[in-house]
Amino acid sequence: MMGEFDLIREYFTREPQRPESLLAVGDDAALLQVPPGHELAMTVDTLVAGRHFHEHAAAEDIGWKCLAVSLSDLAAMGAQPSGFTLALTLPNANREWLTRFSQGLFDIADRHQMDLLGGDTTRGPLSVTIAAHGLVPAGQALRRSGARPGDLIAVTGTLGDAALALDLGSHATQALAARLHRPEPRVGEGQALRGHASAVIDLSDGLAGDLRHILKASKVGARIELAKLPRSDDFRRMRNQVPRLFPTDASLHYQLSGGDDYELCFCLPPGQLEWAREAMPGQFTLIGEITAGSSLQWVDVSGAQAKLALGGYDHFSGQGS
Amino acid sequence: MMGEFDLIREYFTREPQRPESLLAVGDDAALLQVPPGHELAMTVDTLVAGRHFHEHAAAEDIGWKCLAVSLSDLAAMGAQPSGFTLALTLPNANREWLTRFSQGLFDIADRHQMDLLGGDTTRGPLSVTIAAHGLVPAGQALRRSGARPGDLIAVTGTLGDAALALDLGSHATQALAARLHRPEPRVGEGQALRGHASAVIDLSDGLAGDLRHILKASKVGARIELAKLPRSDDFRRMRNQVPRLFPTDASLHYQLSGGDDYELCFCLPPGQLEWAREAMPGQFTLIGEITAGSSLQWVDVSGAQAKLALGGYDHFSGQGS
Numbered sequence: 001m002m003g004e005f006d007l008i009r010e011y012f013t014r015e016p017q018r019p020e021s022l023l024a025v026g027d028d029a030a031l032l033q034v035p036p037g038h039e040l041a042m043t044v045d046t047l048v049a050g051r052h053f054h055e056h057a058a059a060e061d062i063g064w065k066c067l068a069v070s071l072s073d074l075a076a077m078g079a080q081p082s083g084f085t086l087a088l089t090l091p092n093a094n095r096e097w098l099t100r101f102s103q104g105l106f107d108i109a110d111r112h113q114m115d116l117l118g119g120d121t122t123r124g125p126l127s128v129t130i131a132a133h134g135l136v137p138a139g140q141a142l143r144r145s146g147a148r149p150g151d152l153i154a155v156t157g158t159l160g161d162a163a164l165a166l167d168l169g170s171h172a173t174q175a176l177a178a179r180l181h182r183p184e185p186r187v188g189e190g191q192a193l194r195g196h197a198s199a200v201i202d203l204s205d206g207l208a209g210d211l212r213h214i215l216k217a218s219k220v221g222a223r224i225e226l227a228k229l230p231r232s233d234d235f236r237r238m239r240n241q242v243p244r245l246f247p248t249d250a251s252l253h254y255q256l257s258g259g260d261d262y263e264l265c266f267c268l269p270p271g272q273l274e275w276a277r278e279a280m281p282g283q284f285t286l287i288g289e290i291t292a293g294s295s296l297q298w299v300d301v302s303g304a305q306a307k308l309a310l311g312g313y314d315h316f317s318g319q320g321s
Numbered sequence: 322m323m324g325e326f327d328l329i330r331e332y333f334t335r336e337p338q339r340p341e342s343l344l345a346v347g348d349d350a351a352l353l354q355v356p357p358g359h360e361l362a363m364t365v366d367t368l369v370a371g372r373h374f375h376e377h378a379a380a381e382d383i384g385w386k387c388l389a390v391s392l393s394d395l396a397a398m399g400a401q402p403s404g405f406t407l408a409l410t411l412p413n414a415n416r417e418w419l420t421r422f423s424q425g426l427f428d429i430a431d432r433h434q435m436d437l438l439g440g441d442t443t444r445g446p447l448s449v450t451i452a453a454h455g456l457v458p459a460g461q462a463l464r465r466s467g468a469r470p471g472d473l474i475a476v477t478g479t480l481g482d483a484a485l486a487l488d489l490g491s492h493a494t495q496a497l498a499a500r501l502h503r504p505e506p507r508v509g510e511g512q513a514l515r516g517h518a519s520a521v522i523d524l525s526d527g528l529a530g531d532l533r534h535i536l537k538a539s540k541v542g543a544r545i546e547l548a549k550l551p552r553s554d555d556f557r558r559m560r561n562q563v564p565r566l567f568p569t570d571a572s573l574h575y576q577l578s579g580g581d582d583y584e585l586c587f588c589l590p591p592g593q594l595e596w597a598r599e600a601m602p603g604q605f606t607l608i609g610e611i612t613a614g615s616s617l618q619w620v621d622v623s624g625a626q627a628k629l630a631l632g633g634y635d636h637f638s639g640q641g642s
Contacts, residue, residue, distance in 0.1 A: 022360060023462070023464070026465075026538070027398070027464055027465050027466075027538070028364065028394040028395075028397035028398050028465070028521075028522060028523055029362040029363055029364035029394050029395060029398045029400065029455075030362070030363045030364070031360050031361070031362055031363075031398070031457070031462050032355075032360060032361040032362075032363060033360050033361075033459070034353075034355040034361060036357065039343060039352050039353060039354050040352070040353040040354075040355060040361065041350040041351070041352055041353075042350055042351045042352075042353060042406060042438060042439060042452075042454075043349065043350035043351070043406075043439060044406040044407070044408050044439055044440065044441050044450075044452055045408070045441050046408040046410055046441050046443045046450065047443075048410055048443050048444070048445035048446075050445070051443065051444060051445055052443075073349040073350050074349075074350060076349035077348070077349050077350045077352070079350065085363060085364075085365040085452055086365070087365050087366070087367040087408075087450040087452075089367055089369055089448060117363060118363060118364060118365055119365060120365050120366050120367050120450075122367045122368075122369050122372065122373075122448075123369070123372060124369035124371070124372055124446065124448060125369075125445065125446040125448075127410060127443075127445060127446075127448065129365075129367065129408040129441075129450040129452075131363075131365055131406055131408075131450075131452035133363075134350075136352070138354070141344070141352050143344070143348055144347075144348050145348075200349075201349060202349055217347070217348070
């Protein structure tokens, strides 16, 4: 009943900290002041139990990941995170679950100084929708549409860890499991790339699918060197510990179409490479380059075009060669 | 699969129309430019099948009502609606349902010149979350906290129609059913009240509960004359066509705690009454006044305090006298 759900608000009512957050939870709407010379980046994501996380997953991890997903979108725009609203649908108001969920949520919110500006709680099957917003200097947002032939293609961090952890289940190392349950969105890197990268996207569905969004928006093609895809130490060690699901190397499945990486894929005009090496040392790996045309080519270690049979989602079928 | 849900985006991708909508669906986040001297009002609401609407309700009505609920919140802040994001969770991608849902959604969006700026579609039990935003001149948002003793209390339109229509089911008149399925948020009235009303809230849970939010935020009490609660012609005619659920007059249940009115309740300093009569002729009804203290008193036609036994939600128990 309402009384119970009124209680829930107690777990999520905190005084806003940021100067642009004028009014938070407690009125008909929140009020935000966008500083002069800035634009607002806005994104919305829903995570549903049984689809994006296990119904019995640790509540603090669910809270963390829900906001991490949105932060990754803001990072890919080059935005400074500012705040978010939370729409929480719950089968019931379990105090322990709420305590832990809000703890995970505010852990990552605090790390990025984000205010919770409003919310709605409803009874129903467990799902979480977060609408997050961030500030970006006017005209400097990082879009998907600016890549040009000759631009270098880079990714932050390593790829495939989260997807491998999901398949490994309880056999995953702590480092791999953290990549799945507590992704660290590349917020600082995104802001650093403003004025330097020609196109940026965050990797949530896997590089193969997400890179295509850049190619389509920028009307270009790409050539990716498979041997250069960055792998973590634990990934190298554990990647063959799960039953082979694919005829080719399973590593490529995890790295290209596994999803849940929450790294940034960005394009750099060659003249920006020196800047990047100084400003983001050790934080990115070059994996290929933008080409004219519209095809996405995968190149193996011998330099030959690789034919990939990527499993997973619909949108890969018939592609990847 | 993703392919199917990629298709869904086609139903919701339209070019933004408003000057402040810089970038809509199709990148990692949308971009919004808040004009100088303005603040952004933001609200989020989730509607879940089986709780806020019947799973087999007309899809165009669901689309309409989801946005109407958020528009009513923006109206209560005195904001000019600007845009929204949509998070849609669906058991499957039924083309006819999507066509009709998007039609109802864009019908009301167009009426208020709102842009759809972004979205997320997920497979799961049917639910809709809308995060809407609007513009308000800096410092002029209508809050809940400004009511002072002696202020007049008014409501727009009529109360109780939607709740009565819900109980009447297929016996409801067309006018009553429209109030339930196609509420008309008081957007124009909300903007007109800027600089005049001392406190405003939108009526979604019913006057008894919602007015208490103003009293609490403003640290005041109120006296409401029950005989003055505005009733529509159809409400007067049909209100006794449903089995009596309450010991007292069922009309009061519908008007005070039925919910789903989406009218505005506002407080007017007495000196603003003349302005209101000229600026909003026939668009509001005076129903009582703000008092010192913190109690909410109901007064019957004889001027005596009425003892109400309001059914419905938890938060009324032990109150209302």
